[in-house]
Amino acid sequence: MSAEAKIELGQLTVSTSPHIRCDESISKIMWTVNACLAPAALFSVYQFGAPALITTLICIAAAVATEYLVQKWQGKPVTINDGSAFLTGLLLGMNIPATVPWYLPLSGAIVAIAIAKHTMGGLGYNIFNPALVGRAFLVASWPIAMTTWPEMASKIDGVTTATPLGILKLQGYEKLVAVFGDKLEMYKSLFLGTRSGSMGETSALLLLLGGCYLIYRGYINWRVPVFMIGTVGALTWAFGGPAGLFSGDPILSMISGGLILGAFFMATDMVTAPITVKGQIIFAIGAGALTVLIRLLGGYPEGVCFAILLMNSVTPLIDRYIKPEKYGAGR
Amino acid sequence: MNNNDSLWDIFYKGLFDQNPIFRLALSLCPALAVTSTAINALAMGLSVMFVITANNTVISLFRRWVNPKVRVPVYITSIATIVTVVQLVLEAYFPELFRALSIYLALIVVFAIILARAEVFAAKNTVVPSFFDGLGMGTGFAGAMVLIGVIRELFGAGTIFGLEVFGAGYDPILIMILPPGGFILIGLMIGAFNIYSARQAKIGAARAKACTACAQGSEA
Numbered sequence: 290m291s292a293e294a295k296i297e298l299g300q301l302t303v304s305t306s307p308h309i310r311c312d313e314s315i316s317k318i319m320w321t322v323n324a325c326l327a328p329a330a331l332f333s334v335y336q337f338g339a340p341a342l343i344t345t346l347i348c349i350a351a352a353v354a355t356e357y358l359v360q361k362w363q364g365k366p367v368t369i370n371d372g373s374a375f376l377t378g379l380l381l382g383m384n385i386p387a388t389v390p391w392y393l394p395l396s397g398a399i400v401a402i403a404i405a406k407h408t409m410g411g412l413g414y415n416i417f418n419p420a421l422v423g424r425a426f427l428v429a430s431w432p433i434a435m436t437t438w439p440e441m442a443s444k445i446d447g448v449t450t451a452t453p454l455g456i457l458k459l460q461g462y463e464k465l466v467a468v469f470g471d472k473l474e475m476y477k478s479l480f481l482g483t484r485s486g487s488m489g490e491t492s493a494l495l496l497l498l499g500g501c502y503l504i505y506r507g508y509i510n511w512r513v514p515v516f517m518i519g520t521v522g523a524l525t526w527a528f529g530g531p532a533g534l535f536s537g538d539p540i541l542s543m544i545s546g547g548l549i550l551g552a553f554f555m556a557t558d559m560v561t562a563p564i565t566v567k568g569q570i571i572f573a574i575g576a577g578a579l580t581v582l583i584r585l586l587g588g589y590p591e592g593v594c595f596a597i598l599l600m601n602s603v604t605p606l607i608d609r610y611i612k613p614e615k616y617g618a619g620r
Numbered sequence: 621m622n623n624n625d626s627l628w629d630i631f632y633k634g635l636f637d638q639n640p641i642f643r644l645a646l647s648l649c650p651a652l653a654v655t656s657t658a659i660n661a662l663a664m665g666l667s668v669m670f671v672i673t674a675n676n677t678v679i680s681l682f683r684r685w686v687n688p689k690v691r692v693p694v695y696i697t698s699i700a701t702i703v704t705v706v707q708l709v710l711e712a713y714f715p716e717l718f719r720a721l722s723i724y725l726a727l728i729v730v731f732a733i734i735l736a737r738a739e740v741f742a743a744k745n746t747v748v749p750s751f752f753d754g755l756g757m758g759t760g761f762a763g764a765m766v767l768i769g770v771i772r773e774l775f776g777a778g779t780i781f782g783l784e785v786f787g788a789g790y791d792p793i794l795i796m797i798l799p800p801g802g803f804i805l806i807g808l809m810i811g812a813f814n815i816y817s818a819r820q821a822k823i824g825a826a827r828a829k830a831c832t833a834c835a836q837g838s839e840a
Contacts, residue, residue: 390791404804408811429795 352378500553520577634756661769665762
């Protein structure tokens with residue numbers, strides 16, 4: 290058979306260079322990220338019991354169903370098997386308290402997929418991280434339900450409905466330490482995840498493990514979480530203390546709230562974060578600084594969600610100004 | 621405007637084809653700010669409808685004597701006068717609405733849609749068509765405002781014009797009566813409007829095609 294005939298039959302693909310052989314695909318990356326989130330998700334189900342499982346499942350089911358319906362309606366190929374809608378649902382589920390009424394995860398997932406993702410053109414075109422838009426929608430719509438956290442099924446005594454950051458905001462640092470007993474106990478509890486919070490805010494350790502695997506696989510750049518968490522730690526240390534400069538508690542600020550989840554799994558989103566490494570570092574530092582601003586001066590106890598969304602909106606600007614030098618063009 | 625357009629056409633185009641909010645995307649500021657309840661939206665819609673109709677009439681009456689060089693100040697003076705009338709009437713008879721609409725009532729003076737109709741239509745047409753143009757545009761604007769207001773109030777508070785709809789068990793979606801909810805809703809409604817008019821255009825094209833086809837068929 291001649292080459293022309295093979296091209297005609299689709300057996301031979303002709304394309305321009307560069308030719309890179311690579312077995313990475315959207316679905317492979319997305320399902321790996323899902324798998325990396327799984328330990329932390331399962332642990333939170335263990336911690337919070339059945340409500341956590343139900344909330345997460347509603348989120349995932351609604352996200353995937355919305356994706357299916359929207360793509361059917363638009364007449365686009367249906368891509369629910371690539372795991373991206375599943376990931377959005379899972380991330381959203383891990384960003385809300387376990388015991389919210391059923392319509393919160395449902396409407397949050399619909400907003401995340403239909404409005405944040407598909408009105409922009411679908412996967413790869415969205416400006417904002419869909420899961421975070423879903424969360425922001427829920428926080429604005431049902432502020433009370435979204436800030437009432439459940440006690441844990443396997444509860445360590447003392448920590449009840451307010452999250453550590455909520456206590457810190459309203460009652461001060463001393464009170465927070467008193468709740469846990471002493472400082473070391475507090476760090477341990479926060480790091481292992483035996484305290485209240487949104488589902489994915491709980492176990493820093495398991496999130497770190499998942500995040501490190503993603504770094505090892507090369508799906509995310511280690512600089513983003515390191516710079517974001519580092520910025521939060523440094524700024525909280527400098528400005529977050531009650532006794533003037535450099536009296537804040539950097540360790541507490543780094544392992545509490547949704548910071549680790551946000552820094553590893555949301556600020557590193559391939560679609561909504563800058564392309565270049567330099568741009569990603571700017572993005573991470575900006576998100577960290579905004580997080581601290583919202584935590585210390587804003588109305589909400591936690592600011593990771595809005596910080597990342599705000600940085601999402603300047604991503605195109607960062608990409609415009611931070612351009613890699615063309616090979617051989619410099620000097 | 622063609623001379624052979626009927627008054628109904630002039631009126632009707634403001635409702636759908638050139639709806640101020642959904643098609644021309646003018647005056648989005650009040651559409652966001654005062655549509656958190658249906659009654660506020662209705663009051664604002666009716667005020668604008670009155671101003672745009674009255675202003676169109678006045679401008680077209682005096683169109684021959686206005687020097688084009690000073691036309692914008694003249695239009696603004698006319699609009700401001702009519703807005704002042706509306707403000708005083710509302711303040712006298714509906715003080716609550718007047719407070720709710722507050723600064724946006726005075727801002728009607730600089731609404732793009734009113735100046736645009738004066739410039740585009742009233743300055744070039746006689747009184748009666750100008751009146752119907754203003755009435756159509758005003759109705760389109762008021763209708764859009766009320767539609768947005770009803771939807772936002774329904775989901776954001778569970779009521780329509782203050783009447784409870786969903787019952788006490790309804791957990792209101794607060795974002796709908798906040799500015800971001802207004803933005804999202806208007807975006808979705810403009811999208812829905814575009815889908816509707818694209819479909820209308822397609823139907824029209826198909827009909828035209830069918831007609832030429834049957835005409836050719838009869839010739840053959």
